[in-house]
Amino acid sequence: MFSRAIFRFVKAVRHVRFNSTARNQGRPSGFTDTLLGKTAIFTSGSILGAYLYEQDLNRKNKTTDSIAPSTLPLNMLDPPKYASDPELEEAVEKIRKVVKASDSVQPVVDNSSEQRESHSDTYYNTVHPSNKDQSPKYVVFPGSTEEVSEVLKICNESRVPVVATSGMSSLEGHFIATRGGITIDISRMGKIVKLNKEDLDITVQAGVGWEELADYLSEHNLLFSSDPGPGATISGICATNASGTNASRYGECYKNVLSLTVVLPDGTIVKTKQRPRKSSAGYNLNSLFVGSEGTLGVITEATLRLHVKPAVESVAVVPFKTIKDAATAVGEIVRAGVDLNAIELLDTNMMKCINKSGETSRQWSENPTLFLKMGAANKDSMKSLVDHVSQITKSNGSQEFQFATDDDEKTELWSARKVALWSTINQGKEENKDAQLWTTDAAVPISHLPQFLEETVAELNQSGLENTLVAHIGDGNAHSFIVYSHEQHQLVEDLVHNMIRRALRYEGTCTGEHGVGLGKRDFLLEEIGDSPVDLMRRIKLSIDPNRIMNPDKIFRIDPNDVAAEVHSK
Ligand SMILES: Cc1cc2nc3c(=O)[nH]c(=O)nc-3n(C[C@H](O)[C@H](O)[C@H](O)COP(=O)(O)OP(=O)(O)OC[C@H]3O[C@@H](n4cnc5c(N)ncnc54)[C@H](O)[C@@H]3O)c2cc1C
Ligand SMILES: *[C@@H]1O[C@H](CO)[C@@H](O)[C@H](O)[C@H]1NC(C)=O
Ligand SMILES: *[C@@H]1O[C@H](CO)[C@@H](O)[C@H](O)[C@H]1NC(C)=O
Ligand SMILES: *[C@@H]1O[C@H](CO)[C@@H](O)[C@H](O)[C@H]1NC(C)=O
Ligand SMILES: *[C@@H]1O[C@H](CO)[C@@H](O)[C@H](O)[C@H]1NC(C)=O
Ligand SMILES: *[C@@H]1O[C@H](CO)[C@@H](O)[C@H](O)[C@H]1NC(C)=O
Numbered sequence: 089m090f091s092r093a094i095f096r097f098v099k100a101v102r103h104v105r106f107n108s109t110a111r112n113q114g115r116p117s118g119f120t121d122t123l124l125g126k127t128a129i130f131t132s133g134s135i136l137g138a139y140l141y142e143q144d145l146n147r148k149n150k151t152t153d154s155i156a157p158s159t160l161p162l163n164m165l166d167p168p169k170y171a172s173d174p175e176l177e178e179a180v181e182k183i184r185k186v187v188k189a190s191d192s193v194q195p196v197v198d199n200s201s202e203q204r205e206s207h208s209d210t211y212y213n214t215v216h217p218s219n220k221d222q223s224p225k226y227v228v229f230p231g232s233t234e235e236v237s238e239v240l241k242i243c244n245e246s247r248v249p250v251v252a253t254s255g256m257s258s259l260e261g262h263f264i265a266t267r268g269g270i271t272i273d274i275s276r277m278g279k280i281v282k283l284n285k286e287d288l289d290i291t292v293q294a295g296v297g298w299e300e301l302a303d304y305l306s307e308h309n310l311l312f313s314s315d316p317g318p319g320a321t322i323s324g325i326c327a328t329n330a331s332g333t334n335a336s337r338y339g340e341c342y343k344n345v346l347s348l349t350v351v352l353p354d355g356t357i358v359k360t361k362q363r364p365r366k367s368s369a370g371y372n373l374n375s376l377f378v379g380s381e382g383t384l385g386v387i388t389e390a391t392l393r394l395h396v397k398p399a400v401e402s403v404a405v406v407p408f409k410t411i412k413d414a415a416t417a418v419g420e421i422v423r424a425g426v427d428l429n430a431i432e433l434l435d436t437n438m439m440k441c442i443n444k445s446g447e448t449s450r451q452w453s454e455n456p457t458l459f460l461k462m463g464a465a466n467k468d469s470m471k472s473l474v475d476h477v478s479q480i481t482k483s484n485g486s487q488e489f490q491f492a493t494d495d496d497e498k499t500e501l502w503s504a505r506k507v508a509l510w511s512t513i514n515q516g517k518e519e520n521k522d523a524q525l526w527t528t529d530a531a532v533p534i535s536h537l538p539q540f541l542e543e544t545v546a547e548l549n550q551s552g553l554e555n556t557l558v559a560h561i562g563d564g565n566a567h568s569f570i571v572y573s574h575e576q577h578q579l580v581e582d583l584v585h586n587m588i589r590r591a592l593r594y595e596g597t598c599t600g601e602h603g604v605g606l607g608k609r610d611f612l613l614e615e616i617g618d619s620p621v622d623l624m625r626r627i628k629l630s631i632d633p634n635r636i637m638n639p640d641k642i643f644r645i646d647p648n649d650v651a652a653e654v655h656s657k
């Protein structure tokens with residue numbers, strides 16, 4: 089069954105991770121030496137210890153027409169300066185003294201090639217390190233917030249680049265150690281700290297996996313909103329503002345974070361809030377760190393908002409003749425004000441793939457298909473919900489309206505959706521064992537979905553490449569999985585870029601939920617323009633003046649940027 093396959097996969101990933109470490113590289117850095125003055129910004133300096141540094145522009149004589157004190161254009165920066173190899177080794181000796189030994193992970197400071205490799209890349213990343221120097225020289229496994237703080241103090245003093253990882257399921261080269269340095273893997277920090285059942289919230293260490301959390305909460309009839317890739321943990325989910333199938337009903341990650349504990353790049357520990365359900369208390373530091381992809385600090389603990397599981401739930405499977413019809417029906421459902429618990433779309437190729445895999449006990453009609461999760465307080469309200477939804481889909485060209493017959497089938501259906509990526513990979517590998525896979529992630533306003541999907545699927549179909557499409561369609565968010573061989577890299581890159589640019593033309597985004605990482609930095613610029621990105625850079629440098637935290641991700645921090653271009657392995 090699919091769920092067991094996922095479990096085995098995650099176990100295998102963890103096994104590699106725990107049985108595997110780093111090497112050095114050391115590139116020049118240097119910004120603070122050219123800095124003048126400081127202005128307290130963005131947040132009360134006493135909380136964050138964050139200062140805005142302004143550069144000595146006169147001394148540098150760089151493009152004066154880009155002088156914008158509220159933002160920080162790239163051309164106002166000097167290249168960063170990081171620890172040399174000997175400085176890194178010295179720092180690591182200090183780190184060994186502050187991270188206590190552990191029963192579960194040995195050693196806690198590891199530079200085996202296994203650990204170093206597993207912490208720089210995964211098969212399904214769309215961007216891969218361009219050379220061996222883009223892996224961490226050491227992987228450090230701290231056991232507490234205090235240890236993370238001690239490690240970061242040392243890294244701050246020595247300007248050691250730091251990447252934080254947790255589940256390593258992100259897809260855009262988010263955790264490639266572009267500058268060598270160390271990687272802090274927080275997967276040891278996997279304790280549930282406190283469930284406040286009467287308040288519907290929970291405090292967890294940030295290395296808790298969403299699947300383990302879901303199992304734990306299930307016993308209390310509760311759930312947390314985000315269900316992204318198998319193996320992902322709470323810190324990665326917060327750092328990417330992840331969502332998943334449950335987000336259209338229960339909200340994306342940022343809506344469900346009540347408070348975060350974050351260690352800043354100089355070791356300062358910040359807890360953003362207490363745990364009220366609402367708050368107007370100053371800047372929203374939760375949302376500053378949510379989606380920050382490890383560029384502002386290391387998240388070590390989170391207090392999350394929980395939801396009560398629906399009393400009665402059904403899954404309907406609704407095939408359509410065309411993907412356009414399916415998307416149109418979704419628009420109608422959403423605009424009718426009907427709240428479903430999840431609305432997912434699988435295209436014809438995906439349905440074929442699942443059907444062919446034989447992994448579900450049932451066979452499916454090979455057409456674009458909506459999977460609708462409907463929840464209600466009791467059977468009567470469920471019946472009227474189902475009547476309403478089926479009436480809408482029928483008048484918009486659905487071919488049938490089938491239900492999952494029991495809980496097992498419901499689970500099976502949903503796990504089929506969850507491993508869609510692997511079904512595609514397996515199918516691709518049947519034909520070419522060296523097959524590569526490119527996962528895309530774009531989102532558009534719901535009214536543009538029918539056109540967007542129709543054009544996307546038509547272009548992919550014409551390319552002749554094996555591909556499938558799944559969408560969190562209730563949120564206007566679609567993923568294509570494209571299988572390709574080494575020689576087809578340019579072709580697939582063009583297809584992916586066309587899909588992203590199409591989403592941007594339809595007033596959408598280059599990433600609905602996976603984040604920017606390394607792979608989408610240029611599209612972020614295309615999407616929102618220079619000034620908002622320059623503002624992000626200003627915020628980053630105010631908190632991380634030495635640019636040690638996950639360098640090169642989301643936007644460039646080095647005028648002589650050396651980070652990986654998009655390329656195949
Ligand atoms: C099969 C598959 C399906 C997926 N489906 C979805 C989906 O439906 N929805 C969705 O949103 N995503 C999905 N993803 C993407 C991925 O699961 C999410 O981006 C997830 O949130 C990443 O979490 P992680 O724990 O694996 O983080 P990692 O990959 O370890 O890290 C991701 C980013 O977070 C940063 N980070 C990690 N830990 C910390 C920390 N402690 N402090 C600060 N920063 C940190 C890293 O530096 C990196 O930038 C899918 C991935 C796969 C492989
Ligand atoms: C690990 O570090 C030691 C020095 O601390 C070095 O001798 C060794 O070669 C490194 N191993 C790898 C795999 O880089
Ligand atoms: C961080 O490092 C700088 C040197 O780069 C040092 O001046 C500063 O005191 C350090 N901060 C902390 C909190 O240790
Ligand atoms: C997603 O929501 C459903 C209810 O619609 C719930 O049964 C399920 O457990 C949730 N998933 C997770 C991972 O919490
Ligand atoms: C998180 O995601 C939601 C939905 O995609 C978006 O509206 C919100 O702005 C994001 N928040 C952050 C802090 O990135
Ligand atoms: C589903 O797959 C099976 C096995 O490959 C095939 O026999 C069947 O015709 C397919 N079903 C449909 C509806 O195409």
Ligand SMILES: *[C@@H]1O[C@H](CO)[C@@H](O)[C@H](O)[C@H]1NC(C)=O
Nearest residue numbers: 416417420479480483484485
């Ligand atoms: C879709 O359904 C809605 C509601 O039943 C209906 O008003 C609309 O005309 C239908 N659209 C199409 C294209 O059939």
Ligand SMILES: *[C@@H]1O[C@H](CO)[C@@H](O)[C@H](O)[C@H]1NC(C)=O
Nearest residue numbers: 436545546547548549550552
């Ligand atoms: C896919 O392409 C084939 C020809 O290559 C065509 O017959 C078919 O109609 C296309 N399907 C879609 C959904 O565009």
